[in-house]
Amino acid sequence: MPDFEPVLLANVNKPDSHTLSVYEAGGGYSALRKVLKGMSPTEVIDQVKAAGLRGRGGAGFPTGVKWGFLPPNHPGPIYMCINADESEPATFNNRILMEQDPHQVLEGTMIACYATKATTAYIYVRYEYPTAYKRLQMAIDECYAKNMLGNKILGSDFNLNIYLHRGAAAYICGEETGLIESLEGKRAWPRIKPPFPAVEGAFRKPTVVNNPETVANVPHIINRGVDWYKSIGVPSTGPRDPGSYGPKLYCVSGHVNKPGCYEAPMGITCRELIENQGGGVWKGRKVKMAVPGGISMGLLTEKELDIKLDFAGPGTVGCLGLGTAAVTVMDETVSIVDYLHNCCRFFAHESCGQCTPCREGTSWSERIMHRIKAGKGRFKDLDILLNISESIGIMPGTTICGLADGAAWPMKNAVKKFRGEFEDYIRRTNPAGFMEEHAVEALELVGIAGH
Numbered sequence: 066m067p068d069f070e071p072v073l074l075a076n077v078n079k080p081d082s083h084t085l086s087v088y089e090a091g092g093g094y095s096a097l098r099k100v101l102k103g104m105s106p107t108e109v110i111d112q113v114k115a116a117g118l119r120g121r122g123g124a125g126f127p128t129g130v131k132w133g134f135l136p137p138n139h140p141g142p143i144y145m146c147i148n149a150d151e152s153e154p155a156t157f158n159n160r161i162l163m164e165q166d167p168h169q170v171l172e173g174t175m176i177a178c179y180a181t182k183a184t185t186a187y188i189y190v191r192y193e194y195p196t197a198y199k200r201l202q203m204a205i206d207e208c209y210a211k212n213m214l215g216n217k218i219l220g221s222d223f224n225l226n227i228y229l230h231r232g233a234a235a236y237i238c239g240e241e242t243g244l245i246e247s248l249e250g251k252r253a254w255p256r257i258k259p260p261f262p263a264v265e266g267a268f269r270k271p272t273v274v275n276n277p278e279t280v281a282n283v284p285h286i287i288n289r290g291v292d293w294y295k296s297i298g299v300p301s302t303g304p305r306d307p308g309s310y311g312p313k314l315y316c317v318s319g320h321v322n323k324p325g326c327y328e329a330p331m332g333i334t335c336r337e338l339i340e341n342q343g344g345g346v347w348k349g350r351k352v353k354m355a356v357p358g359g360i361s362m363g364l365l366t367e368k369e370l371d372i373k374l375d376f377a378g379p380g381t382v383g384c385l386g387l388g389t390a391a392v393t394v395m396d397e398t399v400s401i402v403d404y405l406h407n408c409c410r411f412f413a414h415e416s417c418g419q420c421t422p423c424r425e426g427t428s429w430s431e432r433i434m435h436r437i438k439a440g441k442g443r444f445k446d447l448d449i450l451l452n453i454s455e456s457i458g459i460m461p462g463t464t465i466c467g468l469a470d471g472a473a474w475p476m477k478n479a480v481k482k483f484r485g486e487f488e489d490y491i492r493r494t495n496p497a498g499f500m501e502e503h504a505v506e507a508l509e510l511v512g513i514a515g516h
């Protein structure tokens with residue numbers, strides 16, 4: 066792999082990295098100036114499209130293509146929502162960007178707004194991120210003071226206001242239409258699509274929703290060009306894969322010696338990330354399994370750690386995708402039962418409850434996992450979990466949003482990849498009943514009625 070020069074985290078360890086003067090001293094806002102001086106919005110969109118930038122928020126949708134979905138010649142207003150809700154477990158790359166280098170996020174937001182003709186941007190910041198909120202507001206204030214926000218920015222015809230919106234502290238607020246509902250002051254219930262936000266989003270106007278890391282890539286694409294961007298990462302592997310280009314922020318957490326947020330070329334393998342950036346598994350132990358990109362993406366076994374962490378890699382071993390590229394490492398002492406129990410608890414708690422398959426499926430699986438953990442499991446519970454995981458989500462077409470798909474993948478992967486360990490646990494903890502054929506009263510058995 067050629068030498069890799071980090072750009073997204075280039076400022077991060079400098080003293081006062083969050084200030085305008087430090088950002089500008091490192092070349093910050095030169096992309097904005099370049100765009101305002103000599104590029105049309107269409108040229109910016111074309112450059113982002115040609116670079117192959119794909120969204121970093123989880124779904125990997127091509128960013129330039131998304132911007133191109135806005136209705137042409139719309140009288141406005143057009144809104145930009147920056148999705149900094151960042152609630153996927155173990156994901157903190159956007160927190161690092163917003164706390165340590167908020168101007169990079171702002172410059173990306175400004176160029177994204179210029180390209181899409183948005184005149185108002187909202188940055189929806191996770192409720193639990195007070196420092197990010199404070200630093201972003203300081204950065205926004207600095208920009209207004211220097212005519213880098215407001216009317217006729219830097220003497221051009223570009224007008225833009227950026228507002229922060231504090232999140233409502235729920236995972237579902239990160240789903241783009243849930244975010245829009247929350248921004249409008251309502252509970253964050255995702256909307257049925259279509260219409261997609263590009264046509265009818267915030268306040269029923271055309272809206273783009275992008276992740277902070279996604280827009281943070283844009284100034285670098287403008288400054289360094291398409292060839293540079295495409296020299297990093299993994300080219301397309303087939304007609305259904307547009308490729309995975311550019312630098313990526315990977316979060317590494319769990320049982321490693323050096324947990325943290327690391328920038329690497331898209332496509333680093335999970336094993337490289339754990340061994341090199343993460344400093345290896347702690348206490349001299351071995352990896353048992355790892356989450357590839359937030360728990361909603363599923364689970365990798367030790368043997369699967371050589372897959373590339375790009376948009377296509379995790380799918381080759383039965384995971385949902387790259388997700389947020391947040392890798393959680395679990396050593397050999399972790400029980401698969403505990404892992405899945407915690408995943409199921411999370412999704413049951415966070416389901417917004419609008420769709421029956423998600424509401425019932427997540428709470429049913431949570432109760433089954435409670436029962437297994439409490440020593441009342443049956444082999445057939447594993448098939449029920451698989452059955453639930455095949456029946457909920459956008460993919461089987463039963464729910465409004467992707468939370469249910471996210472709930473399904475840990476179940477699918479854990480039960481399929483670690484079935485033997487589940488069966489051992491059930492046999493050991495419930496020797497009398499593990500083969501039981503008839504339904505048992507789950508709630509009564511473990512005394513959690515009313516849970």
Ligand SMILES: Cc1cc2nc3c(=O)[nH]c(=O)nc-3n(C[C@H](O)[C@H](O)[C@H](O)COP(=O)(O)O)c2cc1C
Pocket residue numbers: 119120121122123124125126128148149150151152153236237238239240241242274275276277279280466467468
């Ligand atoms: C339940 C759920 C939670 C999500 N949470 C986030 C989040 O915290 N941040 C984020 O950027 N995207 C999140 N997404 C994805 C967004 O819906 C959307 O695809 C993304 O913000 C688009 O930005 P991008 O194209 O720049 O990736 C979530 C999706 C789902 C289904």
Ligand code: SF4
Pocket residue numbers: 237254255415416417418419420421423424464465466467468469
């Ligand atoms: S899939 Fe789940 S979280 Fe998403 S809208 Fe339906 S009930 Fe709510």
